[in-house]
Amino acid sequence: VVRWLGAVQALDFGQALWAVGSRMSAGTMELVEKAIADGEILRSWPMRGTIHFLPREDARWMVRLLAPRILTKMGRRQRELGLTPDILERAMTLFRESLTGTRLTRAALLEVLEAAQIDTSSGRGYHLLTAAAQSALICLGPLEGKQQTFALLDEWAPGARVLDGNAALIEIARRYFTSHGPATAHDFAHWTALTVTEAKRAIDMAELRSVNVEGKTYWYAELAQPPVESTLLLAGFDEYFLGYKDRSPIVSATDAEKVVPGKNGVFRPTVVANGQVVGTWQRTITTKKVTIAIAPFFAHAARKADLESAANRYAEFVGLPLAKLTIE
């Protein structure tokens, strides 16, 4: 699934597991977690300055192609935090030395910095870690209990593909439009955080097909499957919503505000019926059970039986009984 999508936004770890699981015919949370533990799915900050799941073999070229732009944009914040080029360079050396042959938790890595007299307070430590990830030096490794670990990218993704320049642009365009198409050049630029000019150049080189709809050019790599009836409970931050700049084909402006209340950048899980976003939902997971509350945007947004089976599919994924389902 991750290979097909190219990259999966994973700001919220639990939601991202479901973003993958909801696209599998019978995926379980355990399976997705195992793929992460084994490194088959790798986590880093390849684009837009946000954490993503990546196919291990593609992590290196994706980070190298897309992260440098973000790293430049972070310059101002780094100056605010007093992170001089000298401190950045020292931190990179410390990360390289302390992670060679091993993995360390976030807390342990911050201690390494502190021990070298690098202040990690008020987000400085966090920024050094993301900068190192965006420089393709480190990435997130397996979980250690509930703690995130970091690893050297070259160690955690051994033998990763090397793709540069135009070849990398062509590959990212093909990957995006295969899974996200039909989509516009602006959608692609938004997703990758490439400039619109570069995005268009990538599209030109990738030999994609296009179709005009309401005066806009939509690109795609393969003919889509014919639409099927479906009622889905998609994850928060799901690619179906995050993967496009223009969401008007799937949701009205009014309803979009219910997905992102206050336009605050926090995307709630969505109910999608036959391609349209028709509601939001939330789940509560305890040690023994799952409860789900669905909030449709309007009456008859979806059939009750379909919502029930979608909710049960989620409970199966988590591996716990669905104790309660409310539809408000």
Place this chain on the structure above:
DNA sequence: CACTATGCCTGAGTACTTCG
């Protein structure tokens, strides 16, 4: 020990300015 409260951190969006 489980639950709740607190406060900081966060990324996407918007509006605006600057650039080419």
Place this chain on the structure above:
DNA sequence: CGAAGTACTCAGGCATAGTG
């Protein structure tokens, strides 16, 4: 005149501290 860059906002998540 569209693209790129900048400043600012906001609510959820998370770590941590506090409470029953």
